[in-house]
Amino acid sequence: MIRLTNFSIDAPRWDQNTFVGRLKHFFNITDPRTVLVSEHELDRAKALVESCRAGLVPPGTSQEQLFYAKKLYDSAFHPDSGEKMNLIGRMSFQVPGGMAITGFMLQFYRSVPAVVFWQWVNQSFNALVNYTNRNAACPISLTQIGVAYVSATSTALVTAVGLNLYTKRAPPLVARWVPFAAVAAANCVNIPMMRQQELINGIMVTDEKDRELGYSRVAAAKGITQVVVSRIVMAAPGMVLLPILMERLEKLSFMKRIQVLHAPLQVMLAGGFLLFMVPVACSLFPQRCSLALSSLEPELRACIQATHGDCVPYVYFNKGL
Numbered sequence: 001m002i003r004l005t006n007f008s009i010d011a012p013r014w015d016q017n018t019f020v021g022r023l024k025h026f027f028n029i030t031d032p033r034t035v036l037v038s039e040h041e042l043d044r045a046k047a048l049v050e051s052c053r054a055g056l057v058p059p060g061t062s063q064e065q066l067f068y069a070k071k072l073y074d075s076a077f078h079p080d081s082g083e084k085m086n087l088i089g090r091m092s093f094q095v096p097g098g099m100a101i102t103g104f105m106l107q108f109y110r111s112v113p114a115v116v117f118w119q120w121v122n123q124s125f126n127a128l129v130n131y132t133n134r135n136a137a138c139p140i141s142l143t144q145i146g147v148a149y150v151s152a153t154s155t156a157l158v159t160a161v162g163l164n165l166y167t168k169r170a171p172p173l174v175a176r177w178v179p180f181a182a183v184a185a186a187n188c189v190n191i192p193m194m195r196q197q198e199l200i201n202g203i204m205v206t207d208e209k210d211r212e213l214g215y216s217r218v219a220a221a222k223g224i225t226q227v228v229v230s231r232i233v234m235a236a237p238g239m240v241l242l243p244i245l246m247e248r249l250e251k252l253s254f255m256k257r258i259q260v261l262h263a264p265l266q267v268m269l270a271g272g273f274l275l276f277m278v279p280v281a282c283s284l285f286p287q288r289c290s291l292a293l294s295s296l297e298p299e300l301r302a303c304i305q306a307t308h309g310d311c312v313p314y315v316y317f318n319k320g321l
Contacts, residue, residue, distance in 0.1 A: 007052075007063070007066075009049055009052040009053055009066060009070055010053065012025065013025070013028075013067065016286055016287065016288065017286065019283055019284075022282070022283035022286065022287070023279055023280065023283040025283070026091075026278070026279035026280075026282040026283050027279040028071050028074075029071060029074040029075045029091070029092065030075070030091045030092050030094065030095075030278050030279050030282065031071070031075065031092060032092055032093070032094075032095040032096055032275070034071070034072060034075040034076065034090075034092045035087060035090065035092050035093050035096065037072060037076075041072065042072055042073075042076045042077075042084065044069075045068075045069040045070075045072035045073050045076075046073055046077060046082075046084075048061070048065075048066065048069040049066075049069050049070055049073045052066055052069075075090060075091070075092045076090060076092075078132075078133075079287075079318060080318055085132045085133075086128070086132055088125070088128055088129075088132075089128045089129050089131065089132025089133065090132065091129075091133065091278065091282065091321055094129070094234075094274060094278045095271055095274045095275050095278060096271070097125060098125075098270070098274050098278075099267055099268070099270045099271030099274050100267055101118065101121055101122050101125055102122075102179075102235070102238055102239060102266075102267075102270040102274070103263060103264075103266040103267030103268070103269070103270040103271075104118050104121075104263060104266075104267070105118045105119070105122060105179040105183075105239075106176065106179055106239065106242055106243060106246070106266050106270070107262060107263040107266045108263075109164070109175060109176060109178060109179055110175070112161055112164060112165075115157075115160045115161060115164050115178070115179075116157055116160075116161065118179075119153070119156045119157050119160045119179075119182055119186075120153055120156075120157070122156070122183065122186075123149070123152050123153040123156050123186055123190065124149070124153070126152065126186065126187070126190050126231075127145075127148065127149045127152060127153075127190060127194060130148075130190055130191050130194040130195070131145060131194055133320050133321040134194065134195050134198075134320055140194070140195075140196070140197050144193075144196060144197065145194065147193065148190065148193030148194040148196065149190075149194075151189050151190075151193050152186045152189045152190030152193060152194075153186070155185055155186050155188075155189045155190075156182045156183070156185065156186035157182075159181055159182040159185040159186070160178055160179065160181075160182035163178040163181055163182070164178050172247065173243060173244065173247050176243030176246070176247065177239070177240065177243055179239060180235065180236065180239035180240055183232075183235050183239065184232050184235070184236075187228055187231045187232055187235075188228055191224060191227055191228050191231065192224055192228070195220070195224055195320070198217075198220035198223070198224065199217060199220050199221060199224065200217070201215060201217075202214075202215030202216045202217040202218075202219065202220055203215060203216065203219055203220045203223065203317050203318075204317065205219050205291070205296075205300075205315035205316065205317045206315065206316050206317065207308070207311075207312045207315065207316070208312075208314070208316065210316075213300075213303075213304050213308075213312065213315055214300045214303060214304065215300075216291070216296055216297060216300055216315070216317070217297065218291065218295060218296055218297055219289070219291050219296070219315065219317045222289065222291060222319070223289050223317060223318075223319030223320060224319075224320075226284070226285040226289065226319055227319060227320055227321065229284065229285075230281040230282060230284050230285065230321075231281065233277070233280070233281045233284060234274070234277050234278060234280075234281035234282075235277075236277075237273050237277055238269075238270045238273030238274060238277065241273070242266065242269055242270060242273065245269070246262070246265075246266060246269075250262070282321060285319065286319075287318065287319065287321070288316055288317075288318060288319075289316065289317055289318070289319040290314045290315070290316050291314065291315050291316075291317070292313065292314055293305075293312055293313055293314060293315060296315065
């Protein structure tokens with residue numbers, strides 16, 4: 001091993017205070033190709049990142065190798081706990097997983113059984129993603145996970161089936177937008193419910209140097225709200241624009257002859273939207289969220305001021321994804 005100087009593996013490669021900097025970062029770590037990387041290679045990347053944090057790396061290790069190891073580490077390991085995330089719940093799996101589910105939701109929107117089945121599949125997928133990307137400092141019980149899952153799935157099904165029946169006499173394009181309405185409504189329930197412990201007990205906030213200051217429910221509410229907005233934005237372009245495109249394409253004579261390919265086509269087009277929208281949506285707000293001290297709960301604000309005086313104008317926390 002050789003000792004590193006003047007290099008921090010955790011220092012962002014791009015400025016995380018700007019949208020463009022965050023976009024480059026998330027294009028890097030949500031790269032769907034990383035889901036094909038073997039478990040052994042992921043473990044090697046983690047070992048290299050941890051040795052680099054300790055200031056030691058194997059001889060001959062280049063900076064690009066360190067950056068690639070950090071990319072794999074960020075894509076597969078939780079930023080709070082350092083534990084390996086399940087494959088389906090990783091943000092890098094959003095494109096392959098989301099494209100299939102979104103494509104089929106948009107294709108099979110006419111019958112109630114199909115709507116029920118694909119909304120259930122989608123909410124099961126979302127629940128796993130939300131649990132995987134929660135703030136790991138706030139544990140959640142199996143009972144709370146079950147309640148969150150049932151609540152979000154019920155919301156999605158009631159919204160989808162209700163609107164599906166309501167739009168029977170509406171123009172065809174309106175009916176095609178029902179899946180998006182259901183997804184948006186369910187996100188407003190699924191994410192807060194899956195992260196309810198953060199809303200009840202608060203999440204840990206720190207100062208600029210990562211020194212722990214206490215737990216804040218206000219910070220939790222801000223972080224979860226931003227995640228809900230990001231998830232809806234992530235789904236919106238594909239689920240709003242793709243129905244318009246398919247509505248026009250299906251009127252063409254050659255498309256009428258290849259109806260069997262409509263579903264695969266929607267899956268591929270949904271993948272194209274998600275390939276760009278996953279990093280864009282994740283970049284809307286900083287991952288390390290900040291909150292003015294004056295916005296915190298009075299008791300926590302008083303405690304911080306009593307300990308640190310006016311030296312902590314802002315607090316910071318991981319908002320999750």
